[in-house]
Amino acid sequence: MNKFGIYYAFWTHDWDVDFIPFVNKVADLGFDILEVNGGTIATMTKEQRLALRREADKRSIALTYCIGLTAKHDVSSETASTRRAGVAFLQDMARAIGEMGGGKLSGILYGSWPSTIERVEDKGRRRDLSVDSMKQAIRAAEDEGVFFNLEVVNRFEQFMLNTCEEACDYLERVGSPNLKMLLDTYHMNIEEDDICAAIKKAGKRLGHFHIGENNRKPPSYGHIPWKDIGKTLRDMRYDGTIVMEPFLVPGGEVGRDIKVWRDIMPGSDLDVEAKKALEFVRETLA
Numbered sequence: 001m002n003k004f005g006i007y008y009a010f011w012t013h014d015w016d017v018d019f020i021p022f023v024n025k026v027a028d029l030g031f032d033i034l035e036v037n038g039g040t041i042a043t044m045t046k047e048q049r050l051a052l053r054r055e056a057d058k059r060s061i062a063l064t065y066c067i068g069l070t071a072k073h074d075v076s077s078e079t080a081s082t083r084r085a086g087v088a089f090l091q092d093m094a095r096a097i098g099e100m101g102g103g104k105l106s107g108i109l110y111g112s113w114p115s116t117i118e119r120v121e122d123k124g125r126r127r128d129l130s131v132d133s134m135k136q137a138i139r140a141a142e143d144e145g146v147f148f149n150l151e152v153v154n155r156f157e158q159f160m161l162n163t164c165e166e167a168c169d170y171l172e173r174v175g176s177p178n179l180k181m182l183l184d185t186y187h188m189n190i191e192e193d194d195i196c197a198a199i200k201k202a203g204k205r206l207g208h209f210h211i212g213e214n215n216r217k218p219p220s221y222g223h224i225p226w227k228d229i230g231k232t233l234r235d236m237r238y239d240g241t242i243v244m245e246p247f248l249v250p251g252g253e254v255g256r257d258i259k260v261w262r263d264i265m266p267g268s269d270l271d272v273e274a275k276k277a278l279e280f281v282r283e284t285l286a
Contacts, residue, residue: 002233002286003062004278005033005243011270013252016040020055027059029275035243038065038105042093053100064208064241065097065105066151068113075133076111076126076160083133090137090148098144104241105141106149106182106208110134110170114157114257127160131173138176149182149207154190162191164198171205180207184245185224189214195225196232209233209242211281216264218246218277219284230285242285244277 008022009015019036026034034056041049056063069075075086090109097103107113110130117123134148141148152167161167167181181202185195192198199206213222220226248264249255265273 002239002242003032005031005035006274007035007245009254010246013254015253019052023055023059023061027061030278033062033064033241033243035064035066038067038093041065042096049100066107068108071112074112076130087133087137091140094140094144094146097146102145104147104149104208107151108158109148110150111158111160117159134174138179141178147178147180147207149180151182153187164201180205182208184210186212196228199232211244212246216247218273220280226284233285
């Protein structure tokens with residue numbers, strides 16, 4: 001049975017926050033999962049991590065983790081010292097998550113976010129460097145019972161993995177059972193010719209699934225084909241984690257980085273919208 005979650009930053013202006021209040025918020029709203037910043041988890045003390053784990057267990061909330069690596073941790077960088085720093089950071093996050101019982105670390109783990117290149121000819125070389133880095137980093141995930149899920153995103157945010165097909169090739173080259181992909185309806189709406197065909201192509205390589213509308217609103221406020229997606233997930237017997245990632249409010253680090261330059265749903269109550277979206281996706285996707 002699918003578990004449904006939401007990304008903590010739906011409510012925040014900053015990436016580094018105390019996650020415990022959001023554990024209780026999502027539990028009260030009826031979610032199964034809270035997705036949090038994997039980088040923050042790595043920099044917490046052991047006591048802070050265990051306190052978060054205890055609170056999540058007490059409220060029967062599963063934790064998943066997500067991050068877009070910054071330029072100083074770009075594992076595809078032409079600079080060897082930057083790649084080493086990125087590999088070490090991925091390993092640190094894997095060990096921190098392992099300390100909390102294991103789980104899923106998803107996002108742009110294969111490069112930096114946001115990132116672009118000057119020439120299309122540079123893409124193959126950068127992908128080769130990234131694959132080599134990932135082969136090193138994934139060993140820590142394997143040791144810790146952690147799964148890395150590489151997020152396929154649109155061309156305006158990253159250049160390396162824009163389609164499911166590109167992600168499939170990357171996974172094959174690394175060749176680890178602990179490396180899978182994350183597909184996101186917002187990004188697929190931009191890049192894929194057929195969203196459902198891309199989901200089918202991922203198959204068992206789909207380790208995590210992000211949902212959100214074409215306009216960054218919660219599911220049901222745009223033109224994403226939710227009924228077709230639900231049928232596809234059921235047909236392929238996907239019983240994994242599904243986390244919504246809407247962004248509505250401008251301001252702060254989150255609004256800046258996600259490019260939210262206006263109040264997308266003026267006057268909306270975020271808790272009400274989150275609960276309404278949860279009811280919609282439970283009915284449509286489960």
